[in-house]
Amino acid sequence: MHSQTCKMFAFLKLCLVISGANAANILGVVLTPSYSHQIVFKPLWRELSLRGHQVTTITTHPIKDPKLVNLTEIDLSFFLRDSDSEQFIKKHIEVSHTNFVDALRDLYNTMSRAADHMLDYGPVKELINDQNAHFDLLIVEYLLHIPLAFAHRFNCPSIGMLSVDGTNSIYKKVGNPTHSSLYPDSFLPYGNKLSLSERVISFVYNFVLEPYIENELTEIQQKIVTKHFGGDCPPIQDLASNISMLFVDSDPIFHHNRPLVPAVVQIGGGSHRSSPKPLPKDLQLVLDKATNGFIYFSLGSNMRSEFLPANTVDMILEVFGELPYTVLWKFGEEISNKPSNVIISKWLPQQDVLRHPNIKLFITQGGLQSMDEAIYSYVPMIGIPFFGDQSYNVKKLVNKGLGLELNYRTLERKQFKETILEVINNPSYRNTIKKLAELAQDQPMSGTEKAVWWTEYVLRHKGAKHLRSPLLDIPWYQYLLIDVIGVLLLSLSVTLFLIMFAIRTLVRLAKRKLFVIPEEKKSS
Incomplete structure (x- = not known):
């Protein structure tokens, strides 16, 4: 028994050495x-x-x-x-x-x-x-x-x-x-x-x-x-x-x-996503009570909602106040005139908010990580891009059928409300997201x-x-085949030149034979 223990210890020690x-x-x-x-x-x-x-x-x-x-x-x-x-x-x-x-x-x-x-x-x-x-x-x-x-x-x-x-x-x-x-x-x-x-x-x-x-x-x-x-x-x-x-x-x-x-x-x-964690109790209670569903609005960590013009913020609040949904808005400052269905917070556990079963829509700036988190939680989106790769990401979102795009510079009250209702009430967006997310996750690792x-x-x-x-x-001209194309063009040009030269020579010889008077005719 003692010898077996020693052997086991030696084996574990060897494993540690190899691992180290x-x-x-x-x-x-x-x-x-x-x-x-x-x-x-x-x-x-x-x-x-x-x-x-x-x-x-x-x-x-x-x-x-x-x-x-x-x-x-x-x-x-x-x-x-x-x-x-x-x-x-x-x-x-x-x-x-x-x-x-x-x-x-x-x-x-x-x-x-x-x-x-x-x-x-x-x-x-x-x-x-x-x-x-x-x-x-x-x-x-x-x-x-x-x-x-x-x-x-x-x-x-x-x-x-x-x-x-x-x-x-x-x-x-x-x-x-x-x-x-x-x-x-x-x-x-x-x-x-x-x-x-x-x-x-x-x-x-x-x-x-x-x-x-x-x-x-x-x-x-x-x-x-x-x-x-x-x-x-x-x-x-x-x-x-x-x-x-x-x-x-x-x-x-x-x-x-x-x-x-x-x-x-x-x-x-979505490899950066963390394991699900419980929401803060007060937030969990609010979202659980949102029986009609809720909208999550966040413009990310760089482009923050408080950077929006005051008149745009007022218009957004008016539209939110007319909706039958709770609205969770990541906003860095207090808003005095917000409707009762709008909840403001400086920070929110985004991944777990997106995992909540009552969520209807995510309004995002189009950051890649935010969009990934929404896609793998099957949440349709409205993208409002501002800079960097956000426009590129949002265009792909629209082309793939995962949501719609709005321009913050020309955003109007009627358009904003209609877009929100379209994405929430049309099941095709959520169904498409679910299908694509399942395809993306079907990987060996x-x-x-x-x-x-x-x-x-x-x-x-x-x-x-x-x-x-x-x-x-290799130099760029080789990758673009410019040297190969040049050789082919030169070869083609030389070939055409030789053919033309041969044809002209033959024509010239033929003309000489046609116009040369035979010796018999000369003597007669």
Whole structure:
């Protein structure tokens, strides 16, 4: 018995040793100070740490779970207290409707400046300068390429990850095929089927405007990288194209069904959603009593409802007051003139509100995570987009039959009320959502499980250069077959020239024979 116990102990010890040998040091860097961006990364940090990996994250939204003993978080939440962020969002919304290119350039410039400030933060600088620090893998939010300099600093492979679908410029960086008409960029407010004018705009954006913005942004980011990581850091274009994998928060059901190279992995499908939790008792009581059903209205964490013009808020309240439904509105300020059926709250547990059986409708700004949460709770939507990829998402929502779209700039009382009643009373929206959600969930594993498996794949093989797209190693003219077309055209031209030359020669010879007088006739 004693010998068996010893053998069992030795076996367990061996398992622990093997498990420890497979554990890795992973650095995660997500510098976008937005909850909707950070929330997609949290399940990955949690799961990797629970699997025994030592995970260090640089984030504005730390998990702060003492049970995750393998997770170390460098807290950048101080950045959220920046008073300028509110003004920037208001300005960006306004500029987006007048000068799209300037708005996009301003957005990326602001994000780059924010990254610069975050890298100046004491604990981050200490990590960069710590000669004893070692990491086996870097996982970064791939919107900016500045954090990829950590891969050079620690001489480790990297994985890019997105809380949204990839833009065409991002897909190009990993050698994934793009097409301006079939797969319009997510910054453009187009759906699946583009008109001729939209195809022209999409083409110009992809091949003229986007490269122009990209070149300007590259210069700014390179200066920031040199400032914090030194002049020996490679060009950020090289760092961006040398990532081992790219995780995108998309799926083939709601997003474009597009070709993907092996290095691109779709982890969408509501993988960020948490397990159901009980609602606060007072909220549970209110929603349970809403026997006619309730409407949930939230414009997300960036575009907040209190940013709406006062006359628009008054109009919305009037319409809500005429409806037979309870209305739950995420609003950051008190409203004195609200109808009795409208409940205001600065914060709401959105996922669990959407799971309540009495919900009839979700009015949203069109953020991808919010829409995912509604889709997997079978809740039809009205999208009111403001900036970023929201118009793109809402267009897809409408094209898929999951709800309707409204323009906040031209929103009128009658239109608002009729749209609400249409989506609530027409069962086709909810039925379509249920069908698509079931299709999207019919997968061999969840998005988080995919991300974990491929993360450990990169760790096992110390990178994934063998999955590198061949598109990255050929010049653009070869990909577009311009050299091949040139050779074919030249060959065709030479062939035609030779044929014409032969024909002219034959014609010339024939004419000579016809007009040459035979010798017999000459002598006679």
